[in-house]
Amino acid sequence: MATRIRHSLTVRITHWVVALSGILLLFSGFGQLPLYKRYNLIKVPGFAWSSNYEITLVIHYLTAAVFTAAVCFHLVYHYRRCEFSILPRRGDIGNSIKGFKAMFGLGEEPYHEKFQAKQRVIYTIIGTTSLLLIVTGLIKSYKNLGAIVLDPIFLQWVAITHTVTGGIFMMLFLAHVAALLLKNHRPMIPSMITGRIDRGYAEKHHPGW
Amino acid sequence: MTISRRTLLKVIGAAGLVTLAPAVRSEAKIGPDSFATLIDLSKCDGCEGKETPLCVSACRTGKKDLFPKVDKDQLLNYWPQKKYEDWSDKQHLIDRFTPYNWLFIQQVEVDGKKISIPRRCMHCDNPPCAKLCPFGVKHKTAEGPVYIDHSLCFGGAKCRAVCPWHVPQRQAGVGIYTLWQKYLPVAGGGVMYKCDLCRDLLAEGKTPYCMVSCPQKAMTIGRREDILNQAAQLKEDRHGHLYGMDENGGTSTIYFSPIAFDKIDKALSTNHNPKEKSKPVPLHNAENILEKQNLWTQLSLVAPIIGVAAALGLTRGETAETEDK
Structure with a gap:
């Protein structure tokens, strides 16, 4: 099967x-x-610790550090390499709607380059959500450092934004995984592991690439 | 597209400053003009002979408008659990924290001497209850008090779990979650209640109800710096002990006692009747859950710098090429 490189090792590791x-x-x-x-998760064998706020807070801090570093790395890395093909362009919303319709056999897929219009739109939504989580998370971390008093109402909005955005992030994550399980998206999965994608699939779905 | 070295440095500088600025200001402390209180246990006698200590009854009368007004139809189980927390039929209890009793007197005998200890929220300097509330509806004010916004609290009771003294108490069937619990009983459990140091009275220049009513003048409130100095002086003059200066990272409530607090704490747990449902509120060396994790907090704050530095390191040669073009 003929393949071509879609994602570099750095991109895959970051992802x-x-x-x-x-x-x-x-x-x-x-x-x-x-x-x-x-919700009784603590009764599931091996998860008795899950209601311990101290443990989940340490996990949250550590993984937040990894997540934040990886997102910042991603932004600066691609900025430095002038790789902007995943950023949204004029007309992407309309083409995304056409693309979603095509997923269900309603009409033809629009002409795509390396990334489809809907992929660029979804990237922007997930990216914005992630950045909101990072910024609000950094403020929350800062105020936890010691006897620091910030405006209570400001902190209230930061906390609500962080919690609500976390819920949105989870839904986006589930939608992302669900979309990859669709039959015509499955060939993209190997490219996130090996970096290579089926050439025939790429020519059909990304003819302008 | 080419990036000049100057532009790049600006971006990195800005990113670095965003992360570093908070770290520099992280030593900010509670202001010397905020309120603090001193409770002198050598003066408090628990209002011996009275059915209800005067500070307790004054608190219950003064704050009654803020107590929960329960809609009995809304007393539903915390699905999928088969229970809910209802104190509305136990409003008379004055020997523990409840949503209807924000202050109580603990009594214990140590070395043959009876000690009475007024217990209420300590109004911590770095309160985990307020800072870990997922919706930020528990507030630490610059003036000192820690209070709960009853109109927005879901009653998740996390604040009670992370408070070393388990001060906030939950009442079901009240609050914002009653808007949806009948249709979607998945989140919320009521509203949390605790002492707010009579912040409304303080704002008017008045003194909290409990302190005004104390016949022994065992409780005083004032500028934090003055109260801390007063406490230190008391300790030195009477060779006593202080509690609340460092516990849970420091608080706005300082207890003075002629007897060591570890002795009192030991007596509290030893004399406790295990058949009683409520556990004794300790006077232990409480550790602050947030301070214990300061290293991880700092790591999360410097993470942007780590990410940016890694990207710059990995693309160093590539930029040089781009700029050479």
């Missing part, structure tokens, strides 16, 4: 570091809500 730290952040973040005791 998986963000993905794995993101999963742990979601788990430890939901642990910071009083959920696991109420």
